[in-house]
Amino acid sequence: MAEDKLSKVSIVVSHGSLEGIYPGLIMANGARMEGIEANLFFTFFGLYGILQKYNHKLRIATVGNPAMRLPDAKGFPMPTIMGAIPGMSAIATKMMSKEMEKLDIPPIPEFLEMFHDAGGKIYACKATVDMFHLTNDDFIPQLDQVLTVGEFYEKSVGAQIIFT
Amino acid sequence: MAVLQINGSSIDVNDEGYMTNHAQWNPDVAAELAKGLGVTLTPAHWRVLNFIDKDFGEKGVVPGIRRMNKVGGIPTKELYDLFPEGPIKKAAKISGYPKPASCV
Numbered sequence: 001m002a003e004d005k006l007s008k009v010s011i012v013v014s015h016g017s018l019e020g021i022y023p024g025l026i027m028a029n030g031a032r033m034e035g036i037e038a039n040l041f042f043t044f045f046g047l048y049g050i051l052q053k054y055n056h057k058l059r060i061a062t063v064g065n066p067a068m069r070l071p072d073a074k075g076f077p078m079p080t081i082m083g084a085i086p087g088m089s090a091i092a093t094k095m096m097s098k099e100m101e102k103l104d105i106p107p108i109p110e111f112l113e114m115f116h117d118a119g120g121k122i123y124a125c126k127a128t129v130d131m132f133h134l135t136n137d138d139f140i141p142q143l144d145q146v147l148t149v150g151e152f153y154e155k156s157v158g159a160q161i162i163f164t
Numbered sequence: 165m166a167v168l169q170i171n172g173s174s175i176d177v178n179d180e181g182y183m184t185n186h187a188q189w190n191p192d193v194a195a196e197l198a199k200g201l202g203v204t205l206t207p208a209h210w211r212v213l214n215f216i217d218k219d220f221g222e223k224g225v226v227p228g229i230r231r232m233n234k235v236g237g238i239p240t241k242e243l244y245d246l247f248p249e250g251p252i253k254k255a256a257k258i259s260g261y262p263k264p265a266s267c268v
Contacts, residue, residue: 030267033229035249104230105268114229117240 008037008159010152015164016045017061018093018108022100024164025049025111032118039159040115041152043125047132050124050140055108060092068092109140116142123147123155170196182256182263189260198258201247205258209246212238213259226256226264 009031013024024040031038048054062068062083069075070082082088097107106114116122124139126148136143147155165184168175170193176184181200183189194213198205205213215236219227229252232238247254252264 026267029229032244033250033252033268103268104228104266106230110230114233114240118229118244 006031006034006036006160008039008156010039010041010156010159010161012041012043012161012163013046013049014042014044016048016058018058018096019060020046020164021049021055021058021108022105025108025115026105027162027164028120029111029115029118032115032120037159038115038120039123039152039155040120041123041125041147043128047124047128047134049108050112050122050143051134051138052140053138055112055140058093058108059089060096062089062092112140112142121145121155123152125149125152180263183260186260193260194258197260201254201257203247203254203258206246208242209258212236212243212246212255216255216259216261220259220261225266226252226259226261228252228264228266228268230268 009028011024011028011031013021015021024046028038028040042050048058062078063080065083066077066080068078068083070078105111112122121144122140122142123144124134124146126146129146136146145151166177166179168177173188173193175188175193178184181197183193183197195205198209203209212232215232215238216226219231219235227236229240229243232243232252233240243251243255252266256262256264
């Protein structure tokens with residue numbers, strides 16, 4: 001039945017850590033795979049996900065993450081102070097990236113390209129773009145538009161809005 | 165479980181229309197399954213179906229979009245053009261394989 005199928009989603013990404021960016025990308029791309037129209041709206045530090053110079057360097061947050069365990073997801077809880085040890089975030093990121101690669105989850109820049117090729121739209125929040133003093137040249141070429149919140153709602157007519 | 169009649173042969177499919185016995189698959193069956201999804205098979209479609217067939221033989225799962233792209237050399241855009249609104253699911257169904265179980 002056409003009526004009981006979700007037809008459009010708008011996903012807001014507001015965190016700039018690896019685990020802040022990926023859920024939005026996976027859900028948005030997954031929507032396209034189901035034939036659902038999908039918008040990705042990047043705001044605040046989530047904007048780093050679409051900044052050309054930085055989006056391939058994003059990391060897992062190892063500080064202030066009480067769910068973190070060592071040496072793997074079922075290990076011992078990691079004391080938060082250990083998360084602050086230099087290199088810890090890089091190691092955690094490397095380990096997780098390796099697991100994601102096994103599942104064919106692409107690195108962020110490639111993922112955005114895939115999503116865009118799939119017909120998904122990529123937007124940036126104007127207030128943050130102005131606050132961070134960014135220009136169009138700072139963004140990945142797949143960025144469709146910088147939007148005000150009002151314009152974002154206009155683009156989201158008929159969509160479920162999801163905040164990650 | 166249900167049974168589809170295609171060109172006089174009985175084809176076993178599950179409730180979602182995915183074939184459950186790949187031995188019953190052949191190109192005519194593919195063409196009929198495609199028709200049911202509003203797709204007319206062209207050589208470009210067959211390139212995708214053949215890759216799924218080959219990759220399923222090696223890996224035992226339907227390849228995701230990234231694998232189709234990286235290993236199969238099929239651009240994502242083309243995949244969405246060939247099988248609009250759900251390329252992997254449609255291509256898997258037409259090629260007679262189970263519903264894809266990957267998130268990407």
